[in-house]
Amino acid sequence: MRVSVFGLGYVGCVTAACLARAGHHVTGVDTNADKVAMVGAGTSPLVEPGLGELLREVVDAQRLRATTSAAEGIAGSDLALICVGTPSRESGQLDVTAVERVAQEIGRVLDQLRKPYTVVLRSTVLPGTTESVLIPALSSAGEREGLSVAVNPEFMREGSSLRDFARPPLTLVGCPDARTASLLRELYTGVEAPFAHTSVRTAEMAKYVSNAFHALKVTFANEIGDLCEALGADAQEVMRVFAMDRKLNISDAYLRPGFAFGGSCLPKDVRALLHAARTADLAVPVLAEILPSNERQIQQGIARVLATRRRRIGVLGLAFKPDTDDLRESPMVRLVEGLIGKGCDVRILDRSVSIARLGGANRRYIEEEIPHIASLMCESLDPILEHAEVLVVGNGGEDARRGLALARPDQAVVDLTRSVGRSR
Numbered sequence: 001m002r003v004s005v006f007g008l009g010y011v012g013c014v015t016a017a018c019l020a021r022a023g024h025h026v027t028g029v030d031t032n033a034d035k036v037a038m039v040g041a042g043t044s045p046l047v048e049p050g051l052g053e054l055l056r057e058v059v060d061a062q063r064l065r066a067t068t069s070a071a072e073g074i075a076g077s078d079l080a081l082i083c084v085g086t087p088s089r090e091s092g093q094l095d096v097t098a099v100e101r102v103a104q105e106i107g108r109v110l111d112q113l114r115k116p117y118t119v120v121l122r123s124t125v126l127p128g129t130t131e132s133v134l135i136p137a138l139s140s141a142g143e144r145e146g147l148s149v150a151v152n153p154e155f156m157r158e159g160s161s162l163r164d165f166a167r168p169p170l171t172l173v174g175c176p177d178a179r180t181a182s183l184l185r186e187l188y189t190g191v192e193a194p195f196a197h198t199s200v201r202t203a204e205m206a207k208y209v210s211n212a213f214h215a216l217k218v219t220f221a222n223e224i225g226d227l228c229e230a231l232g233a234d235a236q237e238v239m240r241v242f243a244m245d246r247k248l249n250i251s252d253a254y255l256r257p258g259f260a261f262g263g264s265c266l267p268k269d270v271r272a273l274l275h276a277a278r279t280a281d282l283a284v285p286v287l288a289e290i291l292p293s294n295e296r297q298i299q300q301g302i303a304r305v306l307a308t309r310r311r312r313i314g315v316l317g318l319a320f321k322p323d324t325d326d327l328r329e330s331p332m333v334r335l336v337e338g339l340i341g342k343g344c345d346v347r348i349l350d351r352s353v354s355i356a357r358l359g360g361a362n363r364r365y366i367e368e369e370i371p372h373i374a375s376l377m378c379e380s381l382d383p384i385l386e387h388a389e390v391l392v393v394g395n396g397g398e399d400a401r402r403g404l405a406l407a408r409p410d411q412a413v414v415d416l417t418r419s420v421g422r423s424r
């Protein structure tokens, strides 16, 4: 394929060189004449293992050239990859000026050339940037025929970027149409990675989620390291065995957006760790924010129900997850208490809890600790559906699924699981 790469920084140089190695014909474009001269001469403008040798190889093979002229880059290609910088402003706000400028330049050239063209944004941008900055800048005159746009975030790490380019964790392409997705699939034919085609906003956001999670992992591991030291445990060994658990620890478990956590272990154990940290005079700000963040989810849930301005509430699912009768520290119990406190008339259905009430292990807890809630329990779906102006889905059990399937159109639904209600 004939490709232009706008921005010859870390991402652009590596992308240009690796695509040229894969057999594509690449033109690198940068406003910085020194970088262009270096890349054009087959030397690397930055320190990155293996990049100098690769640049020389692909420039000698005449598969990579460099220019300061956007027109030259576009004329010699059918697809542009935008790899310009998106730095932070002083406030932390993302600065997308370079993306806007380069898109305006590409748009001006396309105005003259009038050929079908694909523009792919590889720089890291927040969701909505493609729609509100890139596309308008590319086509200030309105819709441009023959123009396709996609987002294709880069997952390489400096220092190992040639290896990462060849074997990234995934190839992610966000675009509305299958044709552009398959064009990019073809561009990356030699790349060993699963291919994900998503919406533009998903692709934009996924890059931030990845980087935020990586940052969280580092700070989490460092705070755990500090705690281990304070408590006399070997941090490296602890994290080694922690990472051996690929079911719950290093996996997609607990990573689905839903409602607050609860139960008899997580809140108690986080509190115990925080107490140990305080006793050791150790600051663990990430760990310390877990419970306040969880509490915020509960308060948001209450606010969402109250925002319906209806007061007759049917709650489907009371335990912190389906198929358990354990109500200790259930966030749904807290939510129900909050709603009752605001004058709501609540009825609850959770069959696992109902069975426990009749004689299970948690009967005493239910009757002695939360009698005010036990008295609101229903035994079947009908009375809840009859009573409720608002149905609140507390966990993803069978009751919730059936309840939502039978809900009347006039009943509002607040789905705290963020998933059961989607299939409604």
Ligand SMILES: NC(=O)c1ccc[n+]([C@@H]2O[C@H](COP(=O)([O-])OP(=O)(O)OC[C@H]3O[C@@H](n4cnc5c(N)ncnc54)[C@H](O)[C@@H]3O)[C@@H](O)[C@H]2O)c1
Binding pocket: 006, 007, 008, 009, 010, 011, 012, 029, 030, 031, 032, 035, 083, 084, 085, 086, 098, 101, 102, 122, 123, 124, 125, 154, 155, 156, 157, 158
């Ligand atoms: N560096 C990384 O490891 C990495 C990894 C993944 C994603 N990213 C993202 O990729 C993007 C690029 O990062 P980088 O580190 O390569 O940036 P960089 O600052 O090293 O390079 C950006 C290049 O763009 C050029 N440029 C600016 N305006 C231009 C224009 N109008 N036309 C042509 N060239 C222009 C600059 O001269 C510069 O050479 C950023 O959004 C970054 O967040 C970076």
